[in-house]
């Protein structure tokens with residue numbers, strides 16, 4: 096497993112706060128994967144993301160990009176932020192201009208691209224993400240789900256190698272959630288490593304192919320979803336729920352389950368029960 100980004104024993108304390116937000120965090124984000132980062136409120140997921148783009152700097156320990164320690168001079172931070180894109184939990188923190196198109200173009204302009212390329216890249220992402228009807232509207236007329244899609248479009252337009260999302264699916268209806276996860280799958284197929292912080296264990300279980308569980312500023316568990324969630328007692332002790340599909344599967348008679356790994360989608364579940 097090759098890590099695109101990793102942290103080594105990272106400690107961080109917000110100024111004026113007694114408790115460490117990260118208290119010896121060592122974790123790896125494997126390259127090319129869809130990673131879910133799970134953990135109770137306040138376990139340090141957002142703080143980890145702010146370290147990943149160099150907004151915060153560890154009090155001790157190291158953050159590494161492709162095996163090399165991250166540098167904190169202007170040029171190194173600029174290079175890091177061209178490679179790592181962060182979609183914030185609250186799209187209001189990301190969308191600052193009048194319209195989605197202006198916001199998407201603004202990010203591209205910051206990359207120093209020529210106007211023609213800015214227009215072309217903005218058009219392409221607007222069309223690809225089905226935002227054409229919204230692109231020219233005042234951003235404050237958009238729903239939360241629409242704003243989340245625009246925020247994602249703005250970061251994807253920058254073509255990051257690692258895409259980080261903080262609670263991307265929170266407050267989305269099922270259809271918007273599915274559309275957003277499909278977008279992330281698509282990005283991953285194009286070679287982008289995607290890591291999403293989520294409280295939704297159903298999303299973590301069925302969408303991700305690697306799961307990191309954080310607890311009190313450290314990495315408590317890491318592995319493929321069925322492996323992590325099969326450690327049921329540990330998951331529950333960390334205040335997390337088991338995914339519904341996993342629980343239903345485990346509640347079924349053992350002879351029906353024999354020979355199958357716990358299915359991670361409804362389709363796989365049905366197939367396991369009615370093999371063709």
Ligand SMILES: Nc1ncnc2c1ncn2[C@@H]1O[C@H](COP(=O)(O)OP(=O)(O)OP(=O)(O)O)[C@@H](O)[C@H]1O
Nearest residue numbers: 109112115116134135136137138139140141142143
């Ligand atoms: N700007 C800040 N100033 C002071 N303390 C902070 C700040 N941001 C976060 N913290 C503290 O750092 C710890 C980790 O918070 P963080 O937001 O990283 O957790 P999280 O896992 O993302 O939480 P959530 O799931 O609620 O979004 C918490 O104890 C939190 O109170």
